[in-house]
Amino acid sequence: MSYLSIEFGLLFIVFFAIYWAFNLLPKFQNALLLVSSYLIVSSYSWQFALILGVYTSVTYLISIMISVSKDHAKSWLIFGLIISISNLALFKYFDFFRQELQALLNVFHIPILLPLFSVLIPIGISFYTFHSVSYLVSVKRKEIEVAKFWDFALFLSFFPSIVAGPINRAKDFLPQISVCEPRQILEPYRAFILIMMSIIKVYCLGGWINDAWVNPIFANPLEFSVIDLLVGVYAYAIQIYLNFSGYTDLVTGIALLLGFRLPINFNQPYLSLNLRHFWARWHISLSQWIRDYIYIPLGGNRKGFTRTQINVLLAMFLSGLWHGAGINFIIWGICHGIGIVALNIGDRFFGRDVISQRSPFIARLLTWHYVCFTWLFFYCENLSDALDYLMALTHNVMIKPQYWQAFLIIMVAYLVYPMCKNLPNLATVLLSKVNKLCLPVIMILILWCVIYFAPSGMPDFIYASF
Structure with a gap:
């Protein structure tokens, strides 16, 4: 269900x-x-x-x-x-x-x-x-x-x-x-906002992006131009974030309504300045679990620089394997491990966070693209499909783009997103000033708009399969 x-x-x-x-x-x-x-x-x-x-x-x-x-x-x-x-x-x-x-x-x-x-x-x-x-x-x-x-x-x-x-x-x-005292509903206005955000993210935006851009482009990448293929990569990165963070918003809101607090699982991961920051912001509960129960028991960073990099690779390899029993997930995890190792080597020889200190925007842009292209291995069912997509990116330069408007929309969204990160907190504050009797009306209105604009069908939670 x-x-x-x-x-x-x-x-x-x-x-x-x-x-x-x-x-x-x-x-x-x-x-x-x-x-x-x-x-x-x-x-x-x-x-x-x-x-x-x-x-x-x-x-x-x-x-x-x-x-x-x-x-x-x-x-x-x-x-x-x-x-x-x-x-x-x-x-x-x-x-x-x-x-x-x-x-x-x-x-x-x-x-x-x-x-x-x-x-x-x-x-x-x-x-x-x-x-x-x-x-x-x-x-x-x-x-x-x-x-x-x-x-x-x-x-x-x-x-x-x-x-x-x-x-x-x-x-x-x-x-x-194990509490003995009566529970209370926790932060009801925040719970309401989280549930509404989840419905919008997963049901409306995520479903629409998947149907409009992701599925058509990934179905046959050899027919599309480089611009279109970039749209597909960017769109899937956005979709998986909307889907997974939307699920987290939903269950966090439900838990608050039941008197429970769940751990924070996302913190604007696509604003990360490097891969270390990304994994401190993406699926935080998993990242911290891998750190505490795999990376640190392996020795963490306590046994020298070389051993630290081996531990990083092992931890990210296991992270990839946890996501699915397939070579594509293993490659995805190893790519992130290699990226973090390269970052650590760069910090050692050129100074820590040398790029982000000089230009945070360039650092964020580089991180965004690295993460996006590793998502290729996450999405594709086998290695050959991912390689076909990468091959098309290098060969389809002369094909006329079909999704150039989508490319512009994604670029604008990427530039505007940092200014919107506090919108949920602002919405919670504004909602707390609304009469409680109006909340059902607001919910019904939002649900009607979502159902009207969302594509048909019930969206799946991507991470439910892991």
């Missing part, structure tokens, strides 16, 4: 009324959230809910063993991490690695035939795996006590963030679940 569907909106209104009817009973509210979260997971497939339930139970038992074992806590943590990674690898990467593993077994003449079957990826498996890892590590570090089972089950299944994040940390989110 799409969170942007009318069905979900109507069900949420009913759920919202029941949920706050029991505002004096936060434990009962937790039960409602848990049941609703599993029903939403089951709406995709009842097997997904079963897998989540079994995984939750096993992980919880391991956390108990970590807590009570004085001498073997680290061993139990390692065992828990192996279980988590194995579960993710089985469902998400089995098909991708099956051929390679079978070839390796044949080389060593091991008489094992791996089964030929397609494994359906459970919804949200990447996100609740990351949630569970943060929980196990926090228990091992004594940052938190072992949670109550039902609180932990809600932490892994919390429906606003299970489909496509953001990634919650156990030490930050579990205390919000």
Whole structure:
């Protein structure tokens, strides 16, 4: 069930009324959230809910063993991490690695035939795996006590963030679940603005950009000019930002209405002056998770300059692999790793941030283009399609552009965007001065405009597939 569907909106209104009817009973509210979260997971497939339930139970038992074992806590943590990674690898990467593993077994003449079957990826498996890892590590570090089972089950299944994040940390989110005092709706005006922004971003702007520019150009890049191909690249960069940040806005607004705070996941990433800044602004919860649970345990920047660059490449390689079981995602991650390594080398020999200090606009422009062209590997289903697109960029100079107006629109939007970054906060302030009775009228008006101008069909959340 799409969170942007009318069905979900109507069900949420009913759920919202029941949920706050029991505002004096936060434990009962937790039960409602848990049941609703599993029903939403089951709406995709009842097997997904079963897998989540079994995984939750096993992980919880391991956390108990970590807590009570004085001498073997680290061993139990390692065992828990192996279980988590194995579960993710089985469902998400089995098909991708099956051929390679079978070839390796044949080389060593091991008489094992791996089964030929397609494994359906459970919804949200990447996100609740990351949630569970943060929980196990926090228990091992004594940052938190072992949670109550039902609180932990809600932490892994919390429906606003299970489909496509953001990634919650156990030490930050579990205390919000285990409260005994009555909850309150948090920042209702900001929640309203976030939900409306999400509908506009995903349903209207993102869908329109996808239908008008992205799909037509990427369908057959060899027929388009260099200007058109640049429009396709820029348009997809804008679409994926609108789609993913729009989803984050939506679930953050829903969580605020339920009395929960989710971590900030975006901070104007296309205003970044370099790739380090970009990853501090894009999918922040994932970037910080990779930093804390992969990059720093590998040694971070504590073991010399060369080892630091290797750690960066490994972390970005794993980031690419996390996004999808395909060589295109791996190349995308490695491209970002190479870009950060090149930036670090430049800082070492020419001075830190030498370009951004002399010309922030040029630094932002260079970063924008590097990020945009790496999105090619993210969008294309295979490497050959991405190479065809790049080849067309170098050969289709003489073809007459069809989308030159779109090129101008994107250029103007890129120049104007820095001046619009505070519009959501301004809208929240203005809305707080409006009579609450007018809010439903404003929402209906916005929804009518979105439905009128948006393309037909229900847009997908791109990151739901990861």
